[in-house]
Amino acid sequence: MTVNMTAPTHGLSRPPEPDLTPAEVIARAEAMIPMLLARQAETEERTYYAQDTHDEFARAGFYRILVPRRYGGYEFGIDTFMRVVMTLARGCPSTGWMFCLGAVHAVVTATIFEERAQDEIFGVGDFICPATVIPSGTAQRSADGGWVLNGTWSYCSGAPYATHFLGHTLIAADEGQEPTPALFIVPRDQWRYLDDWGQQLGLKGSGSHSIVIENGYVPEHFVLDTHMSMYTVSDETPGVRLHDNPQYGGGPLSFMMLESAALAVGIAQGGLDAYADLMRSRTTSFPPILPRTEDPDYQIWYGEAAGRLVTAEAALLGAIQQWTDLCTQGPAAFTKEREWLIATICREVVRLSWQAVEKYIFPTAGSSAVRHGQRIERIWRDLSMMQSHAGISIVMNTMANRELTRARFGLE
Template sequence: MSQAVLDNVRDLLPGLRERAEETERLRVVPEANIKELEEAGHFKLLQPRRFDGYESDPIDFYTSVRLISSACGSTGWVSSVVGVHPWQVALFADEAQQAVWGEDTNVRLSSSYSPTGKATVVEGGYQLSGKWSFSSGCDHCSWVLLGGLVFDGEGNVVDFKTFMLPRSDYTIVDVWHMVGLAGTGSNDIIVDDVFVPEAFTLSMGQTGQCKGPGQEQNTSDLYKLPFHSIFTNTITTPIIGLAMGAYDEHVEMQQKRTRAAYLGEKASLDPFAAVRIAKASSEIDAAWALLVANIREEQDYVAKGEKIPLKTRLKVRRDQVLGSQRAIDAIDALFEASGGRALANGTYLQRAWRDAHAGRVHAANDPERALQMYGALEFGHKIDPGMY
């Protein structure tokens, strides 16, 4: 079934690319894009089969995101961060899964995981309040996943959880006016003293151990992979897709371009231009190849019933942040070598340049922290719990 979804997505790419400028003007992915991706099956790739999902290989999901991003960066970003949420919902207690998908298996969720909210322990659950930023695609979703610190009655932090709330329990504030990923509608979420039942929460300590109550119902190996391996690569994959789209447009432009400063020489005959695209393509291929290889390595451990070594998980993060950087470096090199026409409104290249650099500032792409963890482990130092 995954192959059928990928074939469907490929058919959508010309239309997504044609609407890319509209997406930026609207500051939100057009409803037509979301509807087409829904009908293509994209949002169900990581959804449990018992809720009409496909329980696909995560590489199939990333491939779909990569394709979408090669046509429209904002749509690709939203397809990634919204499309990955069914994977986490599958880890919640069955009561929460039924609340989300029991009546409509096409329900979507947005998120904001930074623990900027505060939850207090009360009988049966938590009282949650706060403001969260950067909830991409939230206008197309009827539930939200929010990160929050949990405090006991004495004011001590006792947990860090993800809280799942229906649309009636939060407010969206339109604040998204950005130069990159402008069409993602990554607006603020406000929650004012809402009760969240225990079943609608998930401890990040538990997910850090590759566990969740939903594994009782959803027994696939898909849901035994590390949270941060799956989620951080949803941030890198759109950037790789942007690089692939930029590469294709650059090659096409250079085949048609003549360089006035060099007596009308065809740009494609410039040997330095050939070297640039060779280097850029290698960086893009390396970013993708390492992403795939690392997820495959984790899958092999899960299939054998073995615990994934910490070094492997840190390697995933190492190559994830460097994969983002490799893709951005490729886009930079292509953009710089494309000539003045690449600056024109409507070109994919200038939009990819802006979108990729916007994606670079996401917390998942903080290279120093990810690389420091890997290096510290190699030196034999203790690694504190974090994004791995």
């Protein structure tokens, strides 16, 4: 992805480090792995990563990776962002998840909102914006044409440090008509998050709290008559016109699938790291007693897991390249068929990552390695939790097959 290094700032702040490169930001994430690994337990107990971790992410520029340079961001490609996500998830799955689903929506926001809205939204510099796709709550017109929002939205990963929230609601229609979906973005001063996360099976530290809006006000240009997954980029998007960067003209549906795939690979890679440590430090259970690294069975199990993960990562990077290429070709390239094809790649990435852990790493690591709080036990819980995510269990595993086939054969 070409980075627009000369984009005007329009009076807004320049990036804190104008010469920062993608390689440098990825290296910063890699250097944080030991710290994230050491703090996994406290992150789960807190239900989100610590303030000083958040501050370190901000200093490293993570929250500006996808923000347009026009607004003081780095406008790096999604390949850079997804590599950072994989790296952070490798150190701490909850931290990687919370960071990803908070910072990733800079692309969607910069793609679909008009200039007036973006000028206001991105004025904060760092951008953290959890999103949910399930409509909830209500939206009523205010006297000045804006909207008054009320309701509770669940599973808002990234809420504790968020600057905004991107949600959906249903707008009442005329009598006898179905309500229509609406997408809105609301700044931090118009909502609060609940202390209702941490009792789930996994991803206990992902900051996926519910967000409550009580008579929150947003101007009319913060609300769009669409749903994120249904937004069409067949025409030139506001983002392409505004930023002159094809990255802000891509399909949001397929983009959302890339997030889950990157997280799955990173989490499973952390499991393989832990398994390798056990192979170096432990012996076989039955004679002949050998270091696990020398045992033919462990060699096979490690190879099976490693092979799946290297394949998963290659497929993910290929899907990212496909998405980027479609952006370069122009919005019309994002047909339903192409978007669902990318979704099916992401599904296989998630499956391979899960198989590596569930089939090989977890059952052969040994019972002491899967006690509560052990790294492999946590990774198994977190990946198990991922399998219940509607984006995976329903969209990837069911809708993607059906909708891809329907698009391929021209069926409505």
